[in-house]
Amino acid sequence: MATKSITQFFHDLELPLKNARWSWGAQNKTTVLLRTWADEFSGKEKRVIVLREPTEYHERDSYGLDERIQHLRALWAGGGAGYTVIATAKAIGVPKREIKEYRDDKVFVIDSLESREDGSIVAVLGGTVAVGDLIEHALQHVTSAANGLFPVDALASGISTDSYKTKLPAMREWLIEVARRESYVTYAEVMDRFGLIFFVLRTAMGKLGHQSKDNGEPILTALIVDKHTLRCSAGLAEEFGVVDDQVERRRLYAYWAPSNGSTGAKQTPEVGQIESEPSSLEERAKRFAQIEVRPEQRAFRKAVFIACGGQCIVSGCDVPEALEAAHLQGHNWRDGSNAASDGVLLRRDLHALYDTGLLKFEGRLARLHPTVQEHYGAFEGVTLSRFEASCNSKP
Structure with missing residues (x-):
């Protein structure tokens, strides 16, 4: 060997x-x-x-x-x-x-x-x-x-060229599609997709951010977050004056909404308007339910969101845009398993791990597969929140 x-x-x-x-x-x-x-x-x-x-x-x-x-x-x-x-x-x-x-x-x-x-x-x-x-x-x-x-x-997409400048148009279009899905991506995902090292990525992000600013758009690079914190770096505030990246992402979602067409023609909500939104569990649940792509699943998502207190039961994350309602193993939405007790609230990346068997629930504890311990080891063995109300899987 x-x-x-x-x-x-x-x-x-x-x-x-x-x-x-x-x-x-x-x-x-x-x-x-x-x-x-x-x-x-x-x-x-x-x-x-x-x-x-x-x-x-x-x-x-x-x-x-x-x-x-x-x-x-x-x-x-x-x-x-x-x-x-x-x-x-x-x-x-x-x-x-x-x-x-x-x-x-x-x-x-x-x-x-x-x-x-x-x-x-x-x-x-x-x-x-x-x-x-x-x-x-x-x-x-x-x-x-x-x-x-x-x-x-x-x-072949042609994105593996050496110069990041040739990749900027493709990066911009990709991030716009991310905004239309009301989602986000991590620094690692962008580096992997476009073949960039971190320092080159930062330069590319600066170019894209200034392009957004010059066009009178929300700053597109607010969609790129750290995989652990799900927040942008301090550079977004220092270079573009964006003090709340979550607010900026909601502005991007509104600006690039499919109903606006490809130009993002609908007026972007003002920062003050977004910041003044009620922050009660019920209001955050409404925001969360609106993200779902299958309208028939909105009631399930909202029920799970409220049952779990609006927080990921593993990480404690309470940002609606970063959360998903995950059906428990053995509970299938196609079979009508759409009650609050059929699901749990998980951060998006943890939901992906759960669906692929890399994250499991044993008793009241979260267990991670050895292959993901390097990046998710902080969650190994944590006590699941609201377990009794939400995590009683079917035998």
Whole structure:
């Protein structure tokens, strides 16, 4: 098994990763080396998936996805040498995999590529080659051209270009869509989607913020929050005078509401008007219920919101725009399980963990899967609030 990071592994083979955080492989003038996953490898068929069916990719995969498409397009045409190093993931079925281990002594030779009916692309593998012999082997080996046209040209978004300036229009349109969904994104999500390091992201955010200001719009970057606090940095106040980012997000939701058209033509609510809204549990519940995309679920959401005191039962977060009503395991809205006792109130990211089994309730305690402990360890073992009223799951 590997004794060094996979980043160093690629570097030592004179195939440095373009971006150590997001790249799924590397390419030089003669060679393409892909990182693939052990759970997508079939030793019997001698094939490994190099691109899953396109709809399986989450938006955050876009940077690595664009680069993978460039690599596959080169291999599809033939004429170069293709190889893959197969890694085992710490966990599968999660939005972003991490490498548990890989073999650093051998790589598989890619003889050719082929597409499947489900839209995925697989590599047809030959034998293996010792890592020490790879550079010399690549001078002799040629991956055969695949049959037909490269099947996923339309999938590349073009956002993995080097200059952040070329990404600003796409970033703006993406954030406008986030506003229309009355949602928000985290710094990490933006960096992952557009292939930016943090300091470059801050520069891009400044450009987008000033563009909003010059257009007379609410500051669009108020939609980008810290994943733990769900609040913007102090820079929003320092650079744009926005002292309450939650208020600014509500102004963005109103400005970019779908009913206004793409120009956000409806007058933006004044800050003072929003700040003067009643803050009672009932009024916050009304705000919360209006966010739901399925109108028939509004009554359920409001009931759960009130039953849980307007707070996430795990984190205590009480910002309506950051909360969701989650059906308890075994309680399905399609079966009519829409009473307050059928759900709990969770912060959006915690709701996602709960639905995927990475967050569970044991007795009165919250339990986190080991794969998310690094980022969510603060919630491991916390006592669930309002447990008796809201968390009695069906057997």
